[in-house]
Amino acid sequence: MEFYMKLPRSKKEFAIFIGIVSILSVNMIAPLITCPEAGFYLSVWQDALTVLPFIWMSVIAAVLLTYVPAEKLTLMIVSKKDSFRAQIVVNTLCTVLLMSILLTIIGSRIGTRSITLEPIRLFFYKWPRNFAISLFVELCIAQPAARLAILKLHLRKEAGKEE
Template sequence: MEFHMKLPRNGKEFALFLAIVSILSVNIIAPLITCFEIGFSLQTWKNTLAILPFIWVAVVIFVLLTNAPASKLAKKIVHEKDSFNSQITVNILVNVLMMSILLTVVATWIGTKSFTLEPVQNFFYRWPRNFAISLFVEMIIAQPIARFVLHKMHIKLDAKA
């Protein structure tokens, strides 16, 4: 029942879910990672805000590209009879793993406005921190909020039907 009530049922709901999760994630994760990278200051935060729309576009593209492979991998890890929470946890873990690998490099290119090997060379230094921040935000903030919105929307839709 939780799958039916808390997850998207169609493409329109998937778009809403993606919009909620990606907007929350980008607005929390990118500034945090940037501040850990170059220092916490109002100027750093302002500079990050200017880059967020470009990072958001990259996030949406990567979500669309990694969604199917991540779902396939998650299904290999969990059994279809496992609980909703275990399936969601593994799904988030796999998605964040793939997204954080890609965005550790690409978001750095976007943020620095330069295409260099520096993010690749420092990947193993940066990625664990980026992964941990992203996993926390996805599991504790972004996805629970998006599932709550869908749940409330489904209650209203089902009441009308």
């Protein structure tokens, strides 16, 4: 029942779900990654805000690129008999793993506004922190908020059918 009520059922609902998750994630993760590197200054935060639309577009692209591989990886780890929470946690873990690999490189290049080998050279230094921050935000804030929104949408649709 939780799968039916808390997850998207159509392409429109999927777009709403991804929109909520990506907007919340980008607005939290980018500053949480940038500020420890560049300093906790208003100018650093403002600079991070100026590149957020470009990072958001790359996040959407990364979601679309990693969706199927993350689903396949999830199915290798969990069984259809596992609980909703187990499947969601593993799917989030797989999705964040794949996306954080891509976005550690892409996000650095967007943030610095330059295409250099620096993000690749520093990958194993930066990726674990980026992965941990992203996983926390996804598991504890962004995805629960999106699932709640989808649940409320479905409850509203169900209430409309009964009348």
